[in-house]
Amino acid sequence: MAKLHVSTTINGEPMEFLCEPSDTMLDALRGPLGLTGSKEGCASGDCGACSITLDDRLVCSCLMLAVEAEGHQLQTIEGMAHGDKLHPLQQKFLEMAALQCGICTSGMLIASDALLRKNSKPSEEEVRFWLAGNLCRCTGYDKIVRAVMETADEMREAAQ
Amino acid sequence: MTELRYLAPATLDEAIKALASAGSAGRILAGGTDLLVQMRSGAVKPGVIVDIKKIAEMTAIEETADGGFRIGAAVPGAVLAEHPRFGKVWPGLLEAINLIGSIQVQGRASAGGNLCNGSPAGDSVPALVAAGAIATLQGPGGRREMKVEDVPAGPGRTNLKPGEILVSFTLPPRPKGSSDAYLRMIPRTEMDIAVVGVGVSLTIKDGVCTAARVGLGAVAPTVLLVEAAARALIGSKLDDAALKAAAAACSAACRPIDDKRGTIVYRTKVAGVLLKRTVAIAAKRAGGN
Numbered sequence: 001m002a003k004l005h006v007s008t009t010i011n012g013e014p015m016e017f018l019c020e021p022s023d024t025m026l027d028a029l030r031g032p033l034g035l036t037g038s039k040e041g042c043a044s045g046d047c048g049a050c051s052i053t054l055d056d057r058l059v060c061s062c063l064m065l066a067v068e069a070e071g072h073q074l075q076t077i078e079g080m081a082h083g084d085k086l087h088p089l090q091q092k093f094l095e096m097a098a099l100q101c102g103i104c105t106s107g108m109l110i111a112s113d114a115l116l117r118k119n120s121k122p123s124e125e126e127v128r129f130w131l132a133g134n135l136c137r138c139t140g141y142d143k144i145v146r147a148v149m150e151t152a153d154e155m156r157e158a159a160q
Numbered sequence: 161m162t163e164l165r166y167l168a169p170a171t172l173d174e175a176i177k178a179l180a181s182a183g184s185a186g187r188i189l190a191g192g193t194d195l196l197v198q199m200r201s202g203a204v205k206p207g208v209i210v211d212i213k214k215i216a217e218m219t220a221i222e223e224t225a226d227g228g229f230r231i232g233a234a235v236p237g238a239v240l241a242e243h244p245r246f247g248k249v250w251p252g253l254l255e256a257i258n259l260i261g262s263i264q265v266q267g268r269a270s271a272g273g274n275l276c277n278g279s280p281a282g283d284s285v286p287a288l289v290a291a292g293a294i295a296t297l298q299g300p301g302g303r304r305e306m307k308v309e310d311v312p313a314g315p316g317r318t319n320l321k322p323g324e325i326l327v328s329f330t331l332p333p334r335p336k337g338s339s340d341a342y343l344r345m346i347p348r349t350e351m352d353i354a355v356v357g358v359g360v361s362l363t364i365k366d367g368v369c370t371a372a373r374v375g376l377g378a379v380a381p382t383v384l385l386v387e388a389a390a391r392a393l394i395g396s397k398l399d400d401a402a403l404k405a406a407a408a409a410c411s412a413a414c415r416p417i418d419d420k421r422g423t424i425v426y427r428t429k430v431a432g433v434l435l436k437r438t439v440a441i442a443a444k445r446a447g448g449n
Contacts, residue, residue, distance in 0.1 A: 004166065020164075021163070021164040021165060021166040021209065022164045022199065024196065043200055044197045044200065044201075045193055045196075045197060045261065045262070045264065045265055046262075046351070048262065048264055051264055054267070057236075057238060057267040058263050058264050058267050059264055059267040059268055060193075060262075060264045060265070060268075062196070063191075063192050063193050063196045063197070063264075063265070063268060064192060064196070064268070065166065065189070065192065065196070065209070065211075067166050068168075068192075068211065068213075070168075111263065111264070114263075115263075129350060130263055132262055132263075132349075132350035132351050133261065133262020133263055133264045133265065133351060134262075
């Protein structure tokens, strides 16, 4: 059977790709689309390493069929920095060493960005609950949580 | 091996035709947070996937003329959480639905999927049962309604007829002094499967409980409506004796299994403990209404 043709928008750019009906969005991102920043950890929606946004809503790309992207807006880690200028979360993760091996990092960043868009002043508890679907085996989470909160502080100050 | 086909019809009639013609090879796709995991593991091998998210009725949240709600079966938890009124009227049902998985899962997962997945531990189901939610089903034989507690048939199985689709949930209007709550026991604080889940919906008038429903999850092959617990609460001032009797009724209703999450003895005891705590939360909320 012929592959399915999908037209979608990724990081603001119109994109087209071909996929099998059973391919996940993560398969399409990492395969034909060549966007390998989203990682596959568990492939069952537990680890969050494949986090993207679908019409501004945080989802696991491993739990979405690629064909479901038709007509929708996706954001991936590749769209987070503006050219060479890192997003404040990316910069803060670097400064505060909120990563080690890096497998969880793109998912952590996408999820944290989704949180800060919804809540510019999250409490530590809110950050920890929000990131409960993003697993990290290296950092013990503390540096990640602190980096997100510090970024939130700085982004609020910058907005004033 | 047969090829997988993906269909995303815009109307319920088309979806029902597509599902009917696929026979046992057809699967409904709502949020996909169970289906894609089951496909990945090889537990299910669908020949046709019918994506129902383009059907307006299945993704709508409506307030009905009598003051109730109608929730499309495919409405994701995150969308329901953003509704301006739903969580005020049904805080317990919303918290139960919002306990399903992570924020990522909430972006996709629906109460309809949670019910049709047939897990005895699905978090939304005890709260739906407590709420007195009615499921609207539609299939080749037409449309019918079923109480939510009658939908599960056993682990992974429902009483939907072949070709039937769960369309929406209808929630009744709330008298003054009503509220609800849901609590689950898990060994962690997030991202886990209920060892026991209790949903309570009640109405309090002049300090007396005038109506109550209790749903109990993860302690039997299906989520249970515990009428004996509700009877113990109704007519009481939710005093210690009434709570003790209702807790005992919950423990007596348990027919759990021993597994890695909890033993039969533990689940049976916790069902009673959680009932008391859940009633306390629902009663406090009802006092403010």
